[in-house]
Amino acid sequence: MERKANLPPPPGSSSQIRPIAGEANLTSSSSSSSSLSPPDFLRHVHAVFKRHRPLGMMQSNVTRASRVLVSQTEPSRSTASASSISRNPFSKTASQIGTVVRATRLPNVASDQRKDDAAEVVTTPQGDSSLTPPSITGTITTTHGENMSPFGSPKGDSELLVDQKKSSFSASSCHLASPHALADDHLKKDRLASASNAHMTFQSSSYADANTRMTTDTRMDEISFYMGSLAFTEGESYLNTQAATNDQDPMQQLHGNVEVSASSAKFGGSTMLEKRMEQCHNQHYVEPTTRSSVMGSSCVTTTSVHSGPTFQCTRAPLAGQTAFPQQMSSSTIENSSDVLDSAPPEGRGSVMKEADGHQNHQPGLHLGGSVKEIGPSGDANDLQSQALPANNPSSNMDLGPSQSSKVEKAPRKKKYDPDVFFKVNGKLYQKLGKIGSGGSSEVHKVISSDCTIYALKKIKLKGRDYSTAYGFCQEIEYLNKLKGKSNIIQLVDYEVTDKTLLQEVVNGSTTIKDGRIKSDEYIYMVLEYGEIDLAHMLSQKWKEMNKSGWKLDENWLRFYWQQMLEAVNTIHGERIVHSDLKPANFLLVRGSLKLIDFGIAKAILSDTTNIQRDAQVGTLNYMSPEAFMCNEHDANGNTIKCGRPSDIWSLGCILYQMVYGKTPFAEYKTFWTKFKVITDRNHEIVCEPVSNPWLIDLMRRCLAWDRNQRWRIPQLLQHPFLVPPIPQELPPLHDHPSKLLMHQLEAYWDDPEVSRLRSELHEVVAKIDQGQRDRSMHVETNVS
Numbered sequence: 001m002e003r004k005a006n007l008p009p010p011p012g013s014s015s016q017i018r019p020i021a022g023e024a025n026l027t028s029s030s031s032s033s034s035s036l037s038p039p040d041f042l043r044h045v046h047a048v049f050k051r052h053r054p055l056g057m058m059q060s061n062v063t064r065a066s067r068v069l070v071s072q073t074e075p076s077r078s079t080a081s082a083s084s085i086s087r088n089p090f091s092k093t094a095s096q097i098g099t100v101v102r103a104t105r106l107p108n109v110a111s112d113q114r115k116d117d118a119a120e121v122v123t124t125p126q127g128d129s130s131l132t133p134p135s136i137t138g139t140i141t142t143t144h145g146e147n148m149s150p151f152g153s154p155k156g157d158s159e160l161l162v163d164q165k166k167s168s169f170s171a172s173s174c175h176l177a178s179p180h181a182l183a184d185d186h187l188k189k190d191r192l193a194s195a196s197n198a199h200m201t202f203q204s205s206s207y208a209d210a211n212t213r214m215t216t217d218t219r220m221d222e223i224s225f226y227m228g229s230l231a232f233t234e235g236e237s238y239l240n241t242q243a244a245t246n247d248q249d250p251m252q253q254l255h256g257n258v259e260v261s262a263s264s265a266k267f268g269g270s271t272m273l274e275k276r277m278e279q280c281h282n283q284h285y286v287e288p289t290t291r292s293s294v295m296g297s298s299c300v301t302t303t304s305v306h307s308g309p310t311f312q313c314t315r316a317p318l319a320g321q322t323a324f325p326q327q328m329s330s331s332t333i334e335n336s337s338d339v340l341d342s343a344p345p346e347g348r349g350s351v352m353k354e355a356d357g358h359q360n361h362q363p364g365l366h367l368g369g370s371v372k373e374i375g376p377s378g379d380a381n382d383l384q385s386q387a388l389p390a391n392n393p394s395s396n397m398d399l400g401p402s403q404s405s406k407v408e409k410a411p412r413k414k415k416y417d418p419d420v421f422f423k424v425n426g427k428l429y430q431k432l433g434k435i436g437s438g439g440s441s442e443v444h445k446v447i448s449s450d451c452t453i454y455a456l457k458k459i460k461l462k463g464r465d466y467s468t469a470y471g472f473c474q475e476i477e478y479l480n481k482l483k484g485k486s487n488i489i490q491l492v493d494y495e496v497t498d499k500t501l502l503q504e505v506v507n508g509s510t511t512i513k514d515g516r517i518k519s520d521e522y523i524y525m526v527l528e529y530g531e532i533d534l535a536h537m538l539s540q541k542w543k544e545m546n547k548s549g550w551k552l553d554e555n556w557l558r559f560y561w562q563q564m565l566e567a568v569n570t571i572h573g574e575r576i577v578h579s580d581l582k583p584a585n586f587l588l589v590r591g592s593l594k595l596i597d598f599g600i601a602k603a604i605l606s607d608t609t610n611i612q613r614d615a616q617v618g619t620l621n622y623m624s625p626e627a628f629m630c631n632e633h634d635a636n637g638n639t640i641k642c643g644r645p646s647d648i649w650s651l652g653c654i655l656y657q658m659v660y661g662k663t664p665f666a667e668y669k670t671f672w673t674k675f676k677v678i679t680d681r682n683h684e685i686v687c688e689p690v691s692n693p694w695l696i697d698l699m700r701r702c703l704a705w706d707r708n709q710r711w712r713i714p715q716l717l718q719h720p721f722l723v724p725p726i727p728q729e730l731p732p733l734h735d736h737p738s739k740l741l742m743h744q745l746e747a748y749w750d751d752p753e754v755s756r757l758r759s760e761l762h763e764v765v766a767k768i769d770q771g772q773r774d775r776s777m778h779v780e781t782n783v784s
C-alpha cells in the first residue's frame, strides 16, 4: 500500500508486544481518556498529523515453505473420473463432496514453482510476530460507574476489540450522557467544542497488529494519535464521500448527527439528546460538514466537523448476535456516504446468491442497531419500522418524522477506493496490510465496519483457465463443510466475482473446457484472523533456544503436536485430505492451532478409497513418497494413490522439524535429489538421539515409508509420547525419589539406554536401602 508510510505507528514496536492491561488498567484508561481536555485532545490530533506509521512490518519476513505444483501427469484420467460424477464443489452432502475431483490447479508449472526450503525453522522470522495475546476479561467501569461486563467472543480478535471499544466507549459516553452530571472538564469540552462548531465523531477499535496487539489501556491520547493519519491516508475516500454529503438534505445530516448523539446518550441519559433533537428540528440550519476517517492498524477514527463534540464508539457483534445496538459510528459513516456495512458477516456467501452481490446490501442492518435505540419516542422499535426498502442507501437516514415530508432523492451511487477497501458481497473491509501470499493468492489483514479483524484471501483469476479457477472454489467448499469446527479456520464470507465461473460453480460442473478468464476477476474469502502461524512460532522458538542454550521443551511440543493431530483428525473425519500440511498452514488463533489453506485438499470418495490426484502438489519438504509418485504404478501394477497417510507423513516431517529444527530431507536441495531420496524406500531417515526416546519412536511411526505402516491419528493420539504409560505399581510415597524414578523408567523397558540407566540406578537404590538399614540399626542400638 503506497500510503503505508502515512499511517501512524502501531501501538507497540514491531518487536514488542505490549502487555495487556488488566481490569484496573481498563478502568483507568477509560477515565483517563475521558479526562483529556479538548485543547489537549486537539493538540494531539494536530501533532499526529505530522507522524508517520510504518506498516511494512505487517508483511511477514519469514520465508515459508511453498507448495509446489507439478504438471498433471494423467489429466485425462482425472477428467474422466470427474466427468462421471457431480462436480459441484458447493454441494452439501458428504457423498456429493466425495465425488468432487478437482481440476489441475495450476497449469503453468514453471511460473508457480516456488522455493520450497524456506520453511526451515532456522530462518529468520519477523521477530515480533510470535506472541499470542492473552484474551482479556474483566469489567470496565464507565464514567458513570456502570460495570460493563466483558464480552466473551468466539471471534478472532473480538474479545480484545470489544474490551477496547468498551474502554473507548466509556470515554465517549462521558461526553454525551447525562450532561448535567458531567464533570466540569467534560462540560468545558462540550462548550468549547460547541463554540467552535466542531462535531467530532470518534470511532475507535483496537485490534491486533500483525505483530503486536493493541492493549486495552489505550488512552485517548493514543487514540488521537491514530486520528492523525486520517487526513493523509486511506480515509481519503471517506473524506471525499463524507464531504460529498454536503449536498444531502440538511435535515438528514442533522438527523444523522442527532442519531449519533442519541445513541451514545442511551448509555447515560437522554437529556442532551433530547435537547439536540429539539435544536435540530427547530433551528433548521446545518453546518457545512467535513469528515475524514482513517482506520489505522490499531484504530478506526472518524472525525467530522459539525456541531458539538461527540465521541462515539462501536462494539463488535459477537457470534450469535445480529448487531450491536451501539454500532453508531459505522452507522454515522453509512449515513452520509460509502457504507461500512454493519451487518454481521457470518454465514453469508455470494456464490449461492445472486450475482449482483455488490448491491446486495442489507440496509435494514446498516443502522438497525442505532435506529432501534433512538426513536424520538424513546421506543426502540418505532424507527426500526421505518426502514426504507432494500438497496436504498438513504434508508439509513430515516430517522424522524420531519423526513417523511421531504422529496426523495435518487440513491447516491456508492463509491469506495479499491486501494483502501475490499468489497465482498457489498461489505467493505479496510485493508490493514498484507499478511501473506501463496502461489495463487494474497492474504490481507482487514477490518470490517464492526471493527472485527479478518484475514481476506484474494485469489486472482485473470489468466486462469476455468477448470483451474473452478478448482480454487473447492477451498470454499471445504471450509463450508468444516464450519463450526474449532480447529479449522472459519470462513466468514466469500465472493466469486467472475459471473461465468460463478455460474459454473452454482451448476456444479465445469462445462467450459477451454478458455481463460480475461478480465480482472477474483475470489475473495473472508476468514477468521490468525495471529501467527506455526512456521513463525517455530523459528521464534528455535531462536530462543539457540540464544539460551535450552533443550527442547517437550511439553511445548506435546501441546502443539496434540492440537495439530486433532485438527488433522477433524478433516480426516470429514473425509478430507489436506495434502499440503506444513507449519505455515497451522495458525494460532486465540491460543489454539487451526488449520488453514484447503487449496489443494481432496475429498475421499469412501473410507476404503484413496485419492487419486490429478496433479502432484504440495510442498516438497513435507511431501510423502506416494505424493511424489502419485498416479504412477507400483511394482504390482497398482496405481499409487494418496490419502490420509500422506497427511501423516507431512505431520511427521513437521514433528521432525519441531524436534531438530529442520525437515528430514532439508539437506537435499533440489527437486530431483529430494524426489530421489524420498521415493527411495531404503533410505533411512536420520534421527539423532533425543532425551525422550518415545519421540523418536513417534517420528518413525509417522515417517514410515510404506504408507500402510504409518499410524493413523487415533493411534498417534494415544502414543506414549503424548500419553506416557503410568507405572503399574506406584511406590509408597515415603520411598526415596530414586525408587520412584526407577519405577518410571520401567515404562521404557525396551530402550537399551534406559535399561542401562535403570541398572545403575538400581545399584544406587540398593546402597540407599543399605544405608537406611544401617542408620535404623544404629538408632535402635542407641535407644536400647
Ligand SMILES: Nc1ncnc2c1ncn2[C@@H]1O[C@H](COP(=O)(O)OP(=O)(O)OP(=O)(O)O)[C@@H](O)[C@H]1O
Pocket (backbone or CB within 6 Å): 064, 065, 066, 067, 435, 436, 437, 438, 439, 440, 441, 442, 443, 455, 457, 489, 527, 528, 529, 530, 531, 533, 580, 584, 585, 587, 596, 597, 598, 599
Ligand atoms: N486466516 C488467516 N489469518 C492470518 N493469516 C493467514 C490466514 N490465512 C492465510 N494467512 C497467511 O497467508 C499465508 C498464505 O495463505 P494460504 O496458505 O491460504 O495461501 P495459498 O495461496 O494457498 O498459499 P500456499 O500456496 O503457500 O499454500 C499463510 O501462510 C498465512 O501466513
